[in-house]
Amino acid sequence: MIIAPERIPVAGPSITDREPELAAEAARTAWYGNHYAYNARFEKMMAEYVGVRHAVGVPHATAALHVIFAALGIGPGDEVIVPDVTWIASVAPVVYVGAEPVLVDILPDTWCIDPAAVEAAIGPKTKAILGVDLYGSMCDWDALQAIADKHGLHLIEDAAEALGSSYNGRRAGSFGRAAAFSFHGSKTVATGEGGMFVTDDADLAKRMLFLRDHGRNPGDRFFLNHEVAFKYRMNAVTAALGIAQMERIDELITHKRAIFRWYQERLGNLNGITLNAEPAGVVNSYWMVTSVFDPALGYDKFELMAAFDKRNIDTRPFFSPLSSLPAFDDRPNAKRLVKPDDRGQAIAKHSINLPSGYNMTEEKVDIVCRAMREILSVPR
Numbered sequence: 600m601i602i603a604p605e606r607i608p609v610a611g612p613s614i615t616d617r618e619p620e621l622a623a624e625a626a627r628t629a630w631y632g633n634h635y636a637y638n639a640r641f642e643k644m645m646a647e648y649v650g651v652r653h654a655v656g657v658p659h660a661t662a663a664l665h666v667i668f669a670a671l672g673i674g675p676g677d678e679v680i681v682p683d684v685t686w687i688a689s690v691a692p693v694v695y696v697g698a699e700p701v702l703v704d705i706l707p708d709t710w711c712i713d714p715a716a717v718e719a720a721i722g723p724k725t726k727a728i729l730g731v732d733l734y735g736s737m738c739d740w741d742a743l744q745a746i747a748d749k750h751g752l753h754l755i756e757d758a759a760e761a762l763g764s765s766y767n768g769r770r771a772g773s774f775g776r777a778a779a780f781s782f783h784g785s786k787t788v789a790t791g792e793g794g795m796f797v798t799d800d801a802d803l804a805k806r807m808l809f810l811r812d813h814g815r816n817p818g819d820r821f822f823l824n825h826e827v828a829f830k831y832r833m834n835a836v837t838a839a840l841g842i843a844q845m846e847r848i849d850e851l852i853t854h855k856r857a858i859f860r861w862y863q864e865r866l867g868n869l870n871g872i873t874l875n876a877e878p879a880g881v882v883n884s885y886w887m888v889t890s891v892f893d894p895a896l897g898y899d900k901f902e903l904m905a906a907f908d909k910r911n912i913d914t915r916p917f918f919s920p921l922s923s924l925p926a927f928d929d930r931p932n933a934k935r936l937v938k939p940d941d942r943g944q945a946i947a948k949h950s951i952n953l954p955s956g957y958n959m960t961e962e963k964v965d966i967v968c969r970a971m972r973e974i975l976s977v978p979r
C-alpha cells in the first residue's frame with residue numbers, strides 16, 4: 600500500500616519571513632494615531648486587487664456577510680435564496696438577521712448556485728440571492744445579475760473561497776451589491792482568522808462601517824451610538840499579516856494553479872472522476888482541488904477519506920448539503936425546494952477535496968494521485 604512518508608495535510612498557508620516581520624512591526628507600532636495604518640493598507644490593497652472602491656476588514660467572513668445582510672435591511676419575514684451545497688458560514692448570517700434561507704440546487708460543473716433553480720424559487724418574500732464561488736469556481740454572475748435585476752432583488756457574493764478567480768475579466772468579489780472574503784488559515788490569503796467586506800456602493804459601505812462599529816458614525820470621537828449594532832473590527836496584527844500575503848498574491852495564485860495542473864495531468868483522464876471546472880471566460884484560483892466521483896463507482900466520500908487517511912493523506916468531504924444537516928432539521932421552509940434527485944445531493948455524497956495546501960509539491964501530488972489509483976483499483 601502507498602503510504603505518504605510524511606502526513607500530507609489538506610490545506611494550509613504559505614508563510615515567509617515577511618509575514619511575522621510585518622506582524623511584529625504592527626504589534627510594536629500600530630498604536631495611538633497609527634492604530635489603523637495597517638488596516639488601511641490591507642484594505643487598500645484588497646480594494647485595488649478586487650477592483651472595487653470600498654474594502655473593510657472584519658474578524659472573519661461570517662461577520663462580513665452578517666454586516667452585508669444587516670446593512671441591506673434584510674430581516675424577519677424576508678427570504679434569501681442560497682445554494683444548498685456550501686459551507687454553513689454562507690447561510691448562518693441569513694439566520695442571524697432573522698431571515699429565512701431558501702436552499703436551491705447547484706450546477707453540475709462549477710458546483711455553484713443554479714440560476715434556473717434561483718428563478719424558480721423566487722416568491723413574494725424573496726429579498727436577495729446569495730451566490731457562493733465554491734472552491735474557487737465562479738458563479739454564472741451574468742445570469743444571476745439578470746435575475747436580480749428582473750425581480751428587483753439584492754445580489755450578494757460570497758467570495759470567501761475565490762480570491763484571485765475572475766469571470767469575464769472581473770475579479771471575484773466585484774459582483775452584486777457587496778461581497779465577503781475570508782482569510783482563515785485554510786484560505787488562499789491567510790491571516791489565521793480574518794475577513795473583509797467589499798462594495799462599490801458608497802452608501803452601503805457607510806452603513807456597513809456604522810453597523811460594524813456599535814452603531815457609531817465613522818470617525819465618531821464622542822462615543823455616541825445611534826443603534827445597537829455589532830463589533831466587527833480587524834486587529835492591526837491580522838491586517839499586517841494580510842498585507843504581507845497580498846504583496847505575494849500573484850505568486851500565491853500561480854502556485855494554486857500549478858497544484859491543480861499537477862493533479863489534472865495525473866487524474867484528468869481517469870474514468871468517472873471530474874475535477875474543478877474552468878469554463879471559457881473564467882480564471883479559477885482553485886482554492887481546493889476537488890474530485891467528484893461518478894455515483895456509478897459507488898464510493899461514499901467518508902469511505903474515500905478513510906482510504907486516504909490510512910495512506911497518511913488528509914482529505915476533506917465535499918460540503919454536505921445544508922438540507923441534510925441536523926442544523927437545518929427544524930427549518931422545513933428552508934428545505935422546501937430541495938429534492939432527493941438534486942445534482943448537489945449526488946455530487947456532495949461522492950466527492951472529496953484533495954490536499955491543496957501551499958506546501959504541496961509535484962512529488963506530493965504524485966503520491967496522492969498514486970494513492971487514488973490504488974484506492975480505485977481495489978475491486979468493490
Ligand SMILES: *Cc1c(COP(=O)(O)O)cnc(C)c1O
Nearest residue numbers: 659660661686688689759781783
Ligand atoms: C470559509 C468560508 C466562509 C467563512 O469564513 P470565516 O472567515 O471562517 O468566517 C464563508 N463562506 C465560505 C464559502 C467559506 O468557505
